[in-house]
Amino acid sequence: MRRVWEEILVNLTSPTAERRNEIKGMMDGEIAKEIYNVLKHIKFLVLLDDIWTTSAWDRLKAAFPEHETDSKILLTTRHKTVALHADKNGLLHEPQCLDDNESWELFEKKANFGNRAMTNFKDNERMKELGQEMLKYCAGLPLAIVVLGGLLSTKYTIDEWEMMRKNVKTYINKGKGGHDEQEYKGVSSVLSLSYDELPRFRIVGSTVTVEDVAYDYLNELVERNMIQVAALGLTGKMKSCRLHDLMRDLSLLKAHEENFLQFIDLRDRDPAVADSLSSAAGTNVGPSKKARRLAIYTDDGFSDLLPFINDGNGSLRYFIFINRDSDEPSKKVLKPLFNHFQLLRVLRLENYTWRDGTSGKLPREIRKLIHLRLLSLRNSKVDKIQSSIRNLRCLQTLDLRKTIDGGKIPNVIWSNVSNLQTLYGIPTKYLDVNDFLQQTNLRKFVLFVDKDLGRINHSSRVVTFNRLRSLALYNREDDANAIDITPVISCYPCVYKLLLDTLITKLPKDYQFSPNLMKLTLEHTCLKDDPMGTLEKLPNLRVLSFFIHGYMGNEMVCSKGDFPRLKSLCFQLLTNLKEWRIEEGALTSLRRLQINGCFQLKTLPDGLRYLTALKEVKIKMMPWEFQERIEGGKDFYKVQHVPSLVFLNQLDTDSSTGSGDESLSE
Structure with a gap:
């Protein structure tokens, strides 16, 4: 329920990164109320696909208004009882199977029958x-x-x-x-x-x-x-x-x-569908001794696992605990879990803490999970990663985002765990230079940088990570100093995705970026000079996003012939931007444009009328006057060719300076 609601709210409102974090911290009732209010004021079609049970709908429906709204809910299900339960007076559509002609038409297309060279x-x-x-x-x-x-x-x-x-x-x-x-x-x-x-x-x-x-x-x-x-x-x-x-x-x-997998679902389901699910999935009351892999789905977390730990079947391969409740597990449960399920391949303990609310250590029994491929402790309160983690020689993905702030990571991880492909949330102060440079198999890397960044990237031993495809650098410290990222990105010459969320001294030259770069996100970089003159030369750039304080200048120009392959462009909370110009012949492939919270931008660029490939323009959290100029006003000619024009959460004049109430517009 929580995941579905979060996803719906994000899609309805296109929130900023900060707002997304706020949403994650909301109580369930608060998220439901947010969705409810948005759907009452703006006309949306919400599709909820494949609802299996009446109880599933009962858990979700609090977010959807029944009356006084122009929004519509389209719900699909394989069970008629679910549809009637959701709305007895709603329009019930029961799709019919295809007739002979329709069946043949579909078959002919999929079998490529009509294109066969039959002599x-x-x-x-x-x-x-x-x-x-x-x-x-x-x-x-x-x-x-x-x-x-x-x-x-x-x-x-x-x-x-x-x-x-x-x-x-x-x-x-x-x-x-x-x-x-x-x-x-x-x-x-x-x-x-x-x-x-x-x-x-x-x-x-x-x-x-x-x-x-x-x-x-x-x-x-x-x-x-x-x-x-x-x-x-x-x-x-x-x-x-x-x-x-x-x-x-x-x-x-x-x-x-x-006997490859046994699927045991301990969650509540409607009796009408429970039998068919059990039949299809081969489930039964207890785990099979023959099953090579065991998957357990539960709403109660650790308490439901105890019978399986005592049972003696250690075939569990994938375990996820994402805590959202106050009743949190203890180390007394983790130790037998690690001792018993030693064939685990995936272990996710997220939002995890101890019962007394303090941070602590993972049990040293984690060393027994020698087959582990993925370990995620994201958002967990762990002040120390045990040195026994060195036993996890097969580990390929390690996620420590928001986990060890102020804690410690043993150096042995870098020398013993040499197969890492994905590494999230490591502060530079915990990286041992010589050992870290052995991690040449990395494909995705999220690094929290500080003053120690220079110690790593200016090492006398130059190593390039040719397999890395995605790189993200973060620094949100209040006293953060600007860093020179040029030597950093030169170590990763083949990346496709690059996110810079840190104050930087200057933007690298175009030839210093990876020629493969397709997606670039700039946030808190505080660039003072117009970056378009450099970025327009990146030959394969498809997606470009400027988030809060990504650019601090007043003007921006897209020149003729620039960004030949760019498909998506986003300006979000560029609060100093006053003028944006697009020359004819620029941005010829652009399909999607989003402008969000750029309060001083008074008008859309005239050059938008030349962008014939443009399919969607989304305007959010902009002054009412900005919208009025576009909707039938003097700027309408610039976007009249665009099929989808969306306005969300427009502000009154005072709101754009931070003192008014936010309102909604269809």
Whole structure:
């Protein structure tokens, strides 16, 4: 509930970094009230996808007004009782399965049937007959049709299609399926066929990393329509993906059959769906002695784990505890957890503290987790990391953000833990230069800098981190001195993402940045000279964001021909910016522009009218006069070609100087 509400509020209001931190610190009721008020004043469509239970909706609904609002809630669910429970008077839409013509149209597209170079008319007709016969087993369900089409898209002969037809029949006759409903048996059988048709795994070689092979597998699953791409990253690679409910059921069923994974859900669920979930996932009352991996979902945290610790099954591989309540676990529970579940690969103890409210040490028993790949202690009160952490030789990700302020990190971590790829939240004062320079496998690095930064980056031993792709430097100390970041970024010549949240002496020259740089964020850098003359020359820059005090100057100019590939530009709380000019021929690829809290900026640049690729302009926390100039006023001609123009949280004149009340505008 908390995560869903936070995500909704962030998407509704596009908050600043400071505001995001405030949201994370709010009580649940406060977040619900914020969402409630926004939806009452601004017209939004909120889609809540895949609500399984009536209790899930009951936990969420406090944030959504029932009356006196123009906002709408669209809720999807596989269970009619959930929809009727949410709103008995609401519009209930029950999608129907596709008919024969619609099924064939979708299948033809996914199987690439229409583009096949068929020279023999009879072969073409036979393939069509086989396709239509196999479609019957899909029962008109789009997911099954898409998966079947994906399977056949790589098969080009009639013999292959004949064999596939026989396999489909075999699977249906076996009666496989994770659901009692007859209509789903054929669907589950088709999905099972897609699973069993997967090729054998490839072996990782000396020049191929595990991540490379995994990404190839991921692409293969996408091509077969077994998983769906949710978002792409800056480089065009998959950033996140989704799994259809039925495909997830199949995956859990296969995992259970092969003793690969046992899934135990101790959270409250509606009786109407509990049985079907247990059947699909292979769950039961207690853990199986044969299962190689154990996943436990619980609302009560540590207390629910004690029976499993006493049971003797140590197959738990993934444990997350993100504390949001006052009843916090003690070291008495952590010690047996570490002693018993020694096969853990992922351990996240976040927002963790001791019962007496003081900071403390992690139990030394953590040394037994020698298989651990990820350890996160984010936002936890730990004043010392035990030297026994040196045993975690397989560790690849270490997250210590907001964990050890004023604490200690043993030097042994740098020499013994040499496989780190992701490192978050390390203060420079705890880095041993010689040992840290051995961490050449780093791919993501978040560093909290201070006066010791020079000691690290001006070392006589020059080392470049050629594998690093993402770098973030933070310094929020009140007495922070400006630092020279040029020698810092020269150590990381291949980064794609760079975040600078620290006072800097000057902006490096364009040739001193990584030529691969795609995303750049500047916050609290307090630049005095217009940075655009330098940044416009970065050949691959796609996303550029200026946050609070990122630039302290009055004017900014985007020149003709600059930023040829920039797609997103954000100005947030640049309180000194008065004039921004865009010359014709600049920013030709820009698609998204956001201006937030730049109170002295009186008008949009005239050059916006030349940006034909621009799809969205979002104006937030700006004076009312600024909005009035754009909405049908003298500045409307600059943005009349933009499909999406959004105004949020506009301020009256006094508010822009910090003394008025904030109001909302549609």
